[in-house]
Amino acid sequence: MNETTEAGWEVVIGLEIHAQLATRSKIFSGSATAYGAAPNSQANLVDLGYPGVLPVLNREAVRMAVKFGLATGSTVAERSVFARKNYFYPDLPKGYQISQYERPIVEDGSLEIMLDDGTKKTIGITRAHLEEDAGKSLHEGLKNASGIDLNRAGTPLLEIVSEPDLRSAKEAIAYLKKVHTLVRYLEICDGNMQEGSFRCDANVSVRRFGAAKFGTRCEIKNVNSFRFVEKAINYEVARQIDVLEGGGTIRQETRLYDSAKDETRSMRSKEEANDYRYFPDPDLLPVVLEPAFIETVRATLPELPDEKAARFIRDYALSAYDAAVLTSSRELASFYESVVAAAGGAASAKLAANWVMGDFSGALNRDGLEIAGARVTAEGLAGLMARIQDNTISGKIAKDVFELMWADRATADAVIEANGLRQITDTSAIEAAIDAVLAANPGQLAEYRSGKDRLFGFFVGQSMKATQGKANPAQLNELLKKKLDNP
Amino acid sequence: MTIHTRSVAELAAGLARKEFSAVELAEHFLARIERSNSALNAYVTVTPERALADARAADEARARGAAGPLTGVPLAHKDIFCTDGVRTACGSKMLENFVAPYDATVVERLHAAGTVMLGKTNMDEFAMGSSNETSHFGPVRNPWDLDRVPGGSSGGSAAVVAARLAPVATGTDTGGSIRQPAALVGISGIKPTYGRVSRYGMIAFASSLDQAGIMAPSAEDCALLLQAMAGFDARDSTSVDRPVPDYVAELGAPLQGVRIGLLKEFFAHGLEGPTATLVQAAIDEYRRLGAEIVEVSCPSLPLSVPTYYVVAPAECSSNLSRFDGVRFGHRCKDPRDLMDLYKRSRGEGFGAEVKRRIMTGTYVLSAGYYDAYYLKAQKCRSLISADFKRAFAEVDLLLGPTSPSPAFAIGAKVDDPITMYLNDIYTIGANLAGLPAMSIPCGFDGALPVGLQLIGPHFGESRLLSAAHAYQGVTDFHRRIPAAYA
C-alpha cells in the first residue's frame, strides 16, 4: 500500500520511543537491572514503593541522556525537573511514575533519515526525558488473577518523542532504525526489542491533503519489532481512512497492536480519560548540569553513524547505500574497517564491502550470531580477499572457500590447500579441457558455428565443470572464444 | 531525686557515673508505661524485649568504655518512623499489621548512639491532624487533663514525655506536629531546618514540609538528641550535606545583643487572654536576658494556612497512592476486580481525615484546577519564604506563640476541619519556608501549659537552642510534671 497517496489522505505519525538505559543499577535505587532474573528478586524497597523510602538519582542515567541530547543536536537543559505522573496500576508500585514533564533534560533536536529515493529528510525530536519503567503483569498460570513482577520497575528509560514529521510507515521505520542505531552507537541502550529494552508507541492520524489541522490521533502501544511497527501503522492508517470515508469520526484513544491478528484494538484499561495530576516530585531536587559536565560528556561521544557513513563514502569511495548498511552498527563498521586495514587499505574497500555485506553478514544471520561470535575474523576475510586479488582462486570458488573457513574456523590458504582449490591458470591445461568439451558436444558445436551465439554460455559452463570450477574465468573465456570462432 | 523526673542530660549523667544501669533505667520506664499507658493511650506498641536488649547492649558498651553521651538513654519513637521487625502503623488501619523491614535513618542513628527503644507512640493517622483524634488507635489523652487533647500529630510522643513514660521521644513536624503538641503538654520540641535530618524511613505525609525532630523536657535535651540525629544521608536527596555544629557546646551562647523579632502578624489579632499574657511575659524575660526586641513584619504570613492546605494535601494525595492493597497494608476481602480492590482497600484502610486530604489534594492537582490552586499556592509559598528571608535580614530569631489556645477538649473541634486547621496558624509558616523552630513551655493557663515559639533562619538550630536554654535557665516551666505522673 502506498500510504501517503491513498485516496488523497495524508498520514501523520509521531513516535514515542522508550529506550531502556544500559545502566547497571536502577534510576533511583541500587537494584540490579539485569534481564530475566527470578520474579521480584531485583526489586528493593525503593522499587517496591515501600513507605518511607526515597529516590536518589543515578548519575549514569543522566550522563546517558546527555549523550543522546548531544548526539541529536538537542538542547541539554542546564536545569531539569522530575515530576510525578499519578495513576493507579498494579505494575506501578507508588501509584505514580517519576518522569519529567515541564522541564525535560533534552529538548529540540533532530535526526536525518534517508528515504527510498535517496533523498534526506530531517525529523524533529521534540524532547527526550528520563523516567522510570514500570513492572510487569503476568497472566499465565493464575485463575482470574494476575501476578506482578516488579524487577523492571525503576529501570531507567529515556523517552524520545518525535515531532509529527513522519508521513508514512516507511518513514517511521527509517526513523526508528536511525534512533535504534544511534542509541547502540552511544552505548546507552542495548536495543533489544525482544526483551523490551527498545519499545515504541506510535501516534497515528490521517488528514486530507492540504488540510491545515491534524486529524484526531490514536496511540498504538505494545509494538515490539520493526516489522510490527510498520504493520501496525499500516493497519491503523487503513482503519482510520475506512472510518472517515464511511462518514465516521476517529476517537482519540490508546490502541493495542495484536501481532497474531495483525490488527489494532482499543485498550479497555485506558478507556477512561486520564488525569495524571503531574506535579514536581518533592523528593527530588532540580537536576542542575554544569556546562563543564556537559562538555566532559561531549568528549566521550563516539563518531556518530552519519559522520562515519560520510567518511566511508569519502575515504572508501562507497555508495551511500553501502555506507549506510556498513555503519548500521558500530560493531559492523568496526569489523569492516578492520578488514579494509588488513587487506591493505582503501584499494580493497569495495571488495571488502561486498564481502562484509554479502557472505559474511549472510552467515551471521543464518547462524544467528553477533559479530563478536563470527567464525571468520577480519584478518581471515582479508586473507581470502588477497587470494582473489592475486588470482589464486576465482570469486566463485571464493564463496566455497568462505563457507569452509566459516565451518572450520580456518584460514583461506589452509582451505585452498586442503581442498586443491587453487585456480588453474596454465593455458595448456585449460585448452585441454576445452578441447575435450568441444569433442564431446559436436551437435552444439555445429549449432554454435551456424550462428547460435547464446550457446557460448553452455560451453563456458561445461569447460568450467571440466576443471572443477578452478579455471581462471577470464582465461577460460578468452581461450574458448578463440577455439570456437577459429576452427 | 526520682529517676523519671530528670531531664535526658541528667539521666545521661546518672548513667555515666553508674548511679543506675541502662537496664534499671529501662525497667523503670517500662514499669511506668505498664502502669499509665492504658489511661493515656500514648504508646501504640511497647517493645520491652527490644528495650531490655538495647539496655543490656548499652551497659556492655559502657563496661567496655565505649559509651557515648546517649548510651543507655531510653526513648520512644513516633510510629511514623520505620523500625525493622517492629510494627509501624502510622496511626492507620491501613498499616495495622505492617512490620517494616528496615530502620529509618533517624532510628538507625539513635540506635547507633546507644539509645534504648521503649516503643512506638500514637499519632494522628499519617500525621494528619492537630489533636491526635484521627488515630485509628483512638485519641491520646493529655496528661494534664485526660479529657483534653495533647495536640498532634505527634500527640503520643508529647504525652509520653509529659507523663515521663519516656525521657524523650522523636516526632515529626509537617505543619506544627512537634511544636503544637509540645506546647499543649508543656515540654520542649524542635523542628529542625528542612534537610537537616534525614527523612529516609519516615512515612511521608507532605515531602516538601515533613521534618523529623525531638520532643523532650528541655532545650538541652533537644540539643543532645538532635546532635545524634542530624546530618547528611545519601539515601535522602533532600538531605543537606553540611556539617552539623556542636549543639551542646553552643548551648551557652549569650543572649546579649541577640535581636529577637516579634512578628506583627502573630500578635495582630486573635491572640488574647492568658496565652497573650504569658507570651508577653516571656518577651520581658528575654529582654531581661539581654536580647534586643524589635517588631518585624511578614505581610504574607496570613496566607500560610490556606497555602499549606493546598500544598500538603496535594503531596499527600500522591504519597499515599502507594497504599493500594497490593504489596503491603490493608486489603479488602474478596475484591471483585482491580478497581474494587483499590477502592475498598483504600476506602476501608484510611480514616475520614486522611480521605478528606487525599481528595482535597487530588482536586487541586487535577486538570483545570492545577494553576488556580496548586501553582498559586506554590507562588504564595514563595512570598511567605521571601518575607521570612527579609525578616531574618533584620533579626536573629523570631518569637511568638506556638498555639492560639491551650489544649482543647477531646471532640471539641472534630466536626469542623477549618477550625481544626487554624490551630496551626502560628506553626505552618516555618514549614513552608523550611525554617527551624522550637516550642518551649512559658507558663500555665490555669492547669494547662502554654508554649512559646522561637523560629530561626535556615540551619540556625544552635541559636534557637541556646536562646531556649537561656530562658530555661531562669524559668522552671519545663520542669513541671503533671501531679499524677510526678
Added chain:
Amino acid sequence: MSLTRKDVEGIAHLARLEITDAEMSVYTDSLSKILSFVEQLGAADTGSIEPMAHPLEGESQRLRPDEVTETDQHEKYQSNAPAVASALYVVPKVIE
C-alpha cells in the same frame, strides 16, 4: 467553590477511594468549605513570582554512582504482602 456530589464522586474515583453514601454528603460539604477557604489565595498578588517547590533554594539534585548495592530479599519484603504466589504479587486479573 461549591462542589456537587457528582464532583466529589469524580474526585473519589480518581483517588480510588470508596466513599459510602452517608460519607458522601459530609465530604461534599467539608471539601467545599476547604476549597472556599483556600480560595483566599486568589487575592494574593503573585504576578511575577516563581512557584516554590522546595523549601531550600539553590540546592540541586545529588547524583548517585551507578552501583548495584542490593541483594535479593523478596521473601522478607513480601512478608507484608496480602497475596503472593510464586514470588509474584497477586491481584485480580489485569485487563489491558
